[in-house]
Structure formats: structure tokens, C-alpha cells
Amino acid sequence: MAIFTVVAGARPNFMKIAPIIHAFQKSQAEGKNLQFRLVHTGQHYDKKMSGDFFEQLNIPEPNANLGGGGGTQAEQTAAILVAFEKELMENRPDLVIVVGDVTSTLACSIAAKKLQIDVAHVEGGIRSGDLSMPEEINRMVTDSITDHFFTTSEIANTNLRKAGVAEERIHFVGNTMIDTLMAQMxxxxxxxxxxxxxxxxxxxxxxxxxxxxxxxxxxxxxxxxxxxxxxxxxxxxxxxxxxxxxxxxxxxxxxxxxxxxxxxxxxxxxxxxxxxxxxxxxxxxxxxxxxxxxxxxxxxxxxxxxxxxxxxxxxxxxxxxxxxxxxxxxxxxxAGEWKHYQGIPLWDGKTAERIVDVLEAQYA
The missing domain is CATH 3.40.50.2000 (Glycogen Phosphorylase B;)
Structure with a gap:
């Protein structure tokens, strides 16, 4: 049996994890032998920034809330690191799934790798090149210790290849945020x-x-x-x-x-x-x-x-x-002279299904 811990912390994360949770639930209903545990780091902790999203996106109540909100970025990172390490020691998974580029993404990746637990980064490989943005540092550090990269675009794939990431660790699946958008529209x-x-x-x-x-x-x-x-x-x-x-x-x-x-x-x-x-x-x-x-x-x-x-x-x-x-x-x-959407490859609402297919092949 494969066990996965899915991490969410800040408002943008919830749109990204919702379809992954639903794809796991569908897989379980089909009799697949996998378990997931949802951990909310508490990085965003007020009702509007967190609670409403769980209700509206049909995300189950988290198995754990680490209460890591508030303080400076360093204080937040440290609080989440300490709490998530404890969580992993008590409920050790085969893989930790982090999404996006927030403080929780960075802290939970570090805690997992220090305990020799694999990390998958959903939205891996994207770069702005702007080190004045905390998010860019979070992306770079997370990707430097990630085992599996679930990417949203060929641009992200190219960034990872340039960084020396082996092709078999790059999984071009699309964008889970668009899964949520299409499902909820x-x-x-x-x-x-x-x-x-x-x-x-x-x-x-x-x-x-x-x-x-x-x-x-x-x-x-x-x-x-x-x-x-x-x-x-x-x-x-x-x-x-x-x-x-x-x-x-x-x-x-x-x-x-x-x-x-x-x-x-x-x-x-x-x-x-x-x-x-x-x-x-x-x-x-x-x-x-x-x-x-x-x-x-x-x-x-x-x-x-x-x-x-x-x-x-x-x-x-x-x-x-x-x-x-x-x-x-x-x-x-x-003037109504704006350009129109041309279509972005694999932004089709089926990204989470592809992610779970990869995880089943790798871990189940």
C-alpha cells in the first residue's frame, strides 16, 4: 500500500490540491491500494483565506493543522519545519506532495528530505529569475531537493533540463489550478x-x-x-x-x-x-x-x-x-482590441488524473 502526504498552506495551494485529492478519492473508489493524508500548515489561517476554500472546493477536513501562520517568513518557515517534522515522524508516508511556491512548500520539502522521504513538487520548474521575490527562492530550493516534478508547461521542463534534472523525473502533466477552474466554473x-x-x-x-x-x-x-x-x-x-x-x-x-x-x-x-x-x-x-x-x-x-x-x-x-x-x-x-486565448497544452482539466497515474506507477 502506498501512502502519500499532501501539503497545503496558503490560499493558492487549495485550488491546486483540490483536484489531486479528488483524483485520489476516485482511485480509492476504484479499489486502488493507496492512502493519502492531508496536512494544512496553517500558513493562511483566517476563514476567508482558508475555511471557505475547503468548503467551496469540496476538500475534506485536513488530518492535521500545523498552526504555522503569523510572524516573519523565517519564523513561519521554522514553525512549519518543526511541526511538519513531528507530523512525518508520527505518520510517515512514502511520498510528500507539495504544490506551488509558498513558505509551506519550502519548509515541508526540507523536513521530508531530512527524514529521507521522497518529495513531489506540483508546479515544479517555473522561474521568474527575480531573487527579490520570496517565491522564487522557495521554488529554487524546493526544486533542488525534489524527486518528482509535475510541470505545467514546456518552459518549466526546459528550466529543469537546464538544471540537470533527469528526464524520467520530469512529468509534464498540465495545471491542477485549471482542473479546479473547469470543474467549478x-x-x-x-x-x-x-x-x-x-x-x-x-x-x-x-x-x-x-x-x-x-x-x-x-x-x-x-x-x-x-x-x-x-x-x-x-x-x-x-x-x-x-x-x-x-x-x-x-x-x-x-x-x-x-x-x-x-x-x-x-x-x-x-x-x-x-x-x-x-x-x-x-x-x-x-x-x-x-x-x-x-x-x-x-x-x-x-x-x-x-x-x-x-x-x-x-x-x-x-x-x-x-x-x-x-x-x-x-x-x-x-477599445476591445485585446488578444485571445490560444490554448495552452494539457491545460484541459485532467492534470490531477495524470499525476495520480504517475504516482500509482511509481509507488503503488
Missing amino acids: PRFKKPEGEIFDHLEPKEYFVMTMHRPANVDQENSLKAMIDAILAGTGGLPIIFPVHPRTAKNLQNLGINAPNLHLVEPLGYLEFNYLVKNAKGVITDSGGVTEETSVMNVPCVTLRDNTERAETIHLGTNELVGTDPKKLKPFLDKIM
Whole structure:
């Protein structure tokens, strides 16, 4: 019997593990001899960032919650390392499955390898080349000790080959986040609230910003918000906002009537808004994947991306962090002249099934 421990910690992880859990459950129902244990590191620990996602995505209650949230990145890494080591010593699996590029991904990979337990990295091999991003360090360290790489694109495969990873350890399977998107799209629902009742399809923008480079420098934040307001023609802008960013905006006195700061939204509500938006303005990597598959125009407020396929084949454009460069992109969205989704290989909703097939062949 094969035993797998699946790790999730932060909000983006939940969309990535949900289809893997469902594929495991399907395999078990077919009589396959495998077991999985779900461990939540607690990196994101409030209801909106965690609980709602488990309910909406039909993820079972975790077998363990490590309570590793809060503190600096180093404190979080250390807390998760200590707690996950204990978890593994008490419930030793054949393989630990980590996803994405968050602190939990790094900490749990290290803890597993120190105990001589194999690690599989879902979304392995992606790179931005920007070492100022904690996520890039997490990716590089995790991939340096990973045994099996489940990749989302040929670009990721090439990165791994260049790093000397043997071909038999690279498994090009697609994108589990798109599995979740396709499975949940019929269930998308309009958020509750007066603001949302007055939105017309394709007549508003959705915005997300969370990276310190964009939200922690007040002058830069003000300049970017001003540029966004100037380029969106007075259309409503829905901005699910982190409390820290909301405070910064309040300090700057930004209070445009069409800029709506709202609480973080559940998965089904947020993607309902994205699917029906005229365009999305973001600094998130995952959102660029979802907008591409839903054929929604997307501009990314970053100088680099680890998801270049969303630019080459998707609906994403890399604008950078200079507000002066934003206007031509917004002009194209407003004029209805944006590029369309070309289709990204294996982003077909069947990625998790391919992952479980590989794991059964390797471990069962």
C-alpha cells in the first residue's frame, strides 16, 4: 500500500490540491491500494483565506493543522519545519506532495528530505529569475531537493533540463489550478452586496495587488492607482484588498467613487467577477492563468513572470511597475482590441488524473 502526504498552506495551494485529492478519492473508489493524508500548515489561517476554500472546493477536513501562520517568513518557515517534522515522524508516508511556491512548500520539502522521504513538487520548474521575490527562492530550493516534478508547461521542463534534472523525473502533466477552474466554473456565483448588484457584464474591472513592491511604498501605490483610475474610463473597479493595503490607501486619501475596496472573496465569487470582467489588473501569477483560460484581458503589474505561457498563448501582458507604461494597455482593453486565448497544452482539466497515474506507477 502506498501512502502519500499532501501539503497545503496558503490560499493558492487549495485550488491546486483540490483536484489531486479528488483524483485520489476516485482511485480509492476504484479499489486502488493507496492512502493519502492531508496536512494544512496553517500558513493562511483566517476563514476567508482558508475555511471557505475547503468548503467551496469540496476538500475534506485536513488530518492535521500545523498552526504555522503569523510572524516573519523565517519564523513561519521554522514553525512549519518543526511541526511538519513531528507530523512525518508520527505518520510517515512514502511520498510528500507539495504544490506551488509558498513558505509551506519550502519548509515541508526540507523536513521530508531530512527524514529521507521522497518529495513531489506540483508546479515544479517555473522561474521568474527575480531573487527579490520570496517565491522564487522557495521554488529554487524546493526544486533542488525534489524527486518528482509535475510541470505545467514546456518552459518549466526546459528550466529543469537546464538544471540537470533527469528526464524520467520530469512529468509534464498540465495545471491542477485549471482542473479546479473547469470543474467549478458552473458553480461560480455573484457575490452578495449592493456593489455587485449594479455591475454589468464586461463593464467593470477586477484588481488584485499584494506584492510589497506595489503596495508598501505609498508614493508608488498612489501613482499606480491614479494611473489605473485614469485609464479605465470611470468604470467600476472591484479591488478585494488586504487590510494592510487598505490602510495604506486610506493614508494616501485615495477615495474615488468607482474604486470599490471589498473584503477578500471566496473562490466561486472571485472567479465569477473575473469571468465577467472587462479586464483584470493584477500582480498575481495564478490569476493570469485563470484569466487566460477564461479569455479575459489581463495586465500584470510586475517586471517579470514565472508563467510566460500566459503571455505567449494566453491573455496576459506584462506591464511592469512603472505607472506611466500602463495607459496603452488599458486603451487596448477599453477599445476591445485585446488578444485571445490560444490554448495552452494539457491545460484541459485532467492534470490531477495524470499525476495520480504517475504516482500509482511509481509507488503503488
